[in-house]
Every structure is written in structure tokens, then in C-alpha cells.
Amino acid sequence: xxxxxxxxxxxxxxxxxxxxxxxxxxxxxxxxxxxxxxxxxxxxxxxxxxxxxxxxxxxxxxxxxxxxxxxxxxxxxxxxxxxxxxxxxxxxxxxxxxxxxxxxxxxxxxxxxxxxxxxxxxxx
Numbered sequence: 001x002x003x004x005x006x007x008x009x010x011x012x013x014x015x016x017x018x019x020x021x022x023x024x025x026x027x028x029x030x031x032x033x034x035x036x037x038x039x040x041x042x043x044x045x046x047x048x049x050x051x052x053x054x055x056x057x058x059x060x061x062x063x064x065x066x067x068x069x070x071x072x073x074x075x076x077x078x079x080x081x082x083x084x085x086x087x088x089x090x091x092x093x094x095x096x097x098x099x100x101x102x103x104x105x106x107x108x109x110x111x112x113x114x115x116x117x118x119x120x121x122x123x124x
Contacts, residue, residue: 007055011068011075014048018075021082031088032121038111040086044079046110048072049100056101073097084120091118 021044028036052072055062064072077093084091095117103113114120 007051007062007064008068010051011064011072014044014051014075015071018044018048018078022078025082025085027085027088031086033086037083037086040079040082041110041114045076045083045100045114046104048076048079049097049104049110049113052097053101053104069097076100080114080118083114084118087120089118089120091120 021040052064054060055064073096076097077095080095081091081093100113100117103116104110107113107116115123
């Protein structure tokens with residue numbers, strides 16, 4: 001199996017998981033549910049962003065066809081929306097995967113990435 005095909009399979013697996021998480025989501029009765037929010041980041045958005053970083057660095061420079069790039073970016077956006085929803089904030093995700101990847105490289109922390117992109121939780 002080539003490196004490219006290995007990445008492509010992982011993209012579709014992540015996209016399916018994101019759609020399933022979105023479908024199965026129910027808002028917390030008393031936000032914030034920080035534990036669940038962090039799970040969406042660690043097991044979802046973080047994996048999507050890390051996959052993109054892995055594919056584009058280390059000499060690989062794997063190219064994602066537009067439909068796969070959009071699926072990966074869409075999965076990340078779903079998980080960021082769910083993260084925000086765990087804080088009682090309703091957002092329409094339209095964040096750029098490339099921007100999230102740059103933030104992850106800079107911060108090494110998916111929670112920091114989520115906080116910068118979504119502005120959730122609100123800083124005082």
C-alpha cells in the first residue's frame with residue numbers, strides 16, 4: 001500500500017466518524033461538558049489536523065484530491081462545532097484545515113487550536 005493510499009483511507013474513515021459523531025450528538029444538559037469537548041478534539045479534530053500535517057511534512061507532500069481535502073476539512077469542522085456545542089455555543093464551522101495545521105505546528109496543542117479558531121470558551 002502506498003503512502004498516499006494509506007492517507008486517503010484514513011481521510012474517509014475520519015469523515016465517516018465525524019458524520020456519525022454529529023448524528024449521535026446531543027447537547028449537554030448543563031454546559032460546559034469539558035470532558036466531552038476535549039474528547040472531540042483529541043479523538044476527532046486533532047486526528048484530522050494531525051493527518052494533514054503528517055501528509056504534508058517529512059518529505060511526503062501527499063496531495064489530497066479536492067473531494068478528500070474537503071472531506072478532511074469538513075470532518076475537522078464538524079468536530080470543532082461539537083466542541084463548541086459542549087460549551088453551549090452554536091457555531092457554523094468554516095475553518096481552514098491549513099490554518100488549523102499551522103496553529104497545531106505552532107502550539108503543539110489541539111485545545112489551543114480549537115480555542116483560537118472557535119473563540120470557545122470565551123476568554124475574559
